[in-house]
Amino acid sequence: MCQYQKLVVLTGAGISADSGLATFRDGGGLWENHRIEEVATPEAFDRNPALVHRFYNARREAAAQAEPNAAHQCLAAVEQQSKDFVLISQNVDNLHQRAGSKNLLSMHGQLNECRCIQCHSINEIHQDLTVESVCPNCQSPGSLRPNIVWFGEMPLHMDEIMAQLMGCDLFVAIGTSGTVYPAAGFVEIAKSHQAHTVMLNLDGTDNTMFDEVITGQAFEVVPAYFYDELDFKR
Secondary structure (H helix, E strand, O other): OOOOOOEEEEEOHHHHHOOOOOOOOOOOOEEOOEEHHHHOOHHHHHHOHHHHHHHHHHHHHHHHHOOOOHHHHHHHHHHHHOOOEEEEEOOOOOHHHHHOOOOEEEOOEEEEEEEEOOOOOEEEOOOOOOOOOEOOOOOOEOOEEEEEOOOOOOOOOHHHHHHHHHHOOEEEEEOOOOOOOOHHHHHHHHHHOOOEEEEEEOOOOOOOOOOEEEEOOHHHHHHHHHHHHOOOOO
């Protein structure tokens, strides 16, 4: 059985990319052909909510058509076999949930949720959002935005995430560069509390804090690490 008692796993865009989702910026600073300033800031939503809604409606549709891959399924299986397992995800799709993950902290929100800027209620989305969409709680028209953490906003669940990092004895980062804050600091927090730290990523990382770095596609290296190295059951 696994030698570690408390596992914390961080996932980033690389695990979703193996399901066909391009959830990351390209080298030109664009995000699916849009500048971040146009679609991923509170100011963008104030300036052109229709464009922001179209952008996230398209991303929501793409995520709905994607399927969890072997890495998502592996993490769900590891959670079921662990006494203490927490999954922190930077991704906004629901592939982890669809694979069966339960103990999940989505630090950047979820595509399939909306938030009301008037009453602050959060609800699941079952259709596209528009500037005419009405909040189901307070009935305010045009008050719904994607429940996504935009640039300039504070990630969600940070107090709980910090507590989990300080208490784990194994921290594994998957499909993320490990160089963008605040997530880039997670390895340092875990390591300062004597956790073993592992990076599983397509291109490795420039973050030198990790004890181990294993390169490869998530759908291959994640099952190999957890099933073969840590001896979880497939």
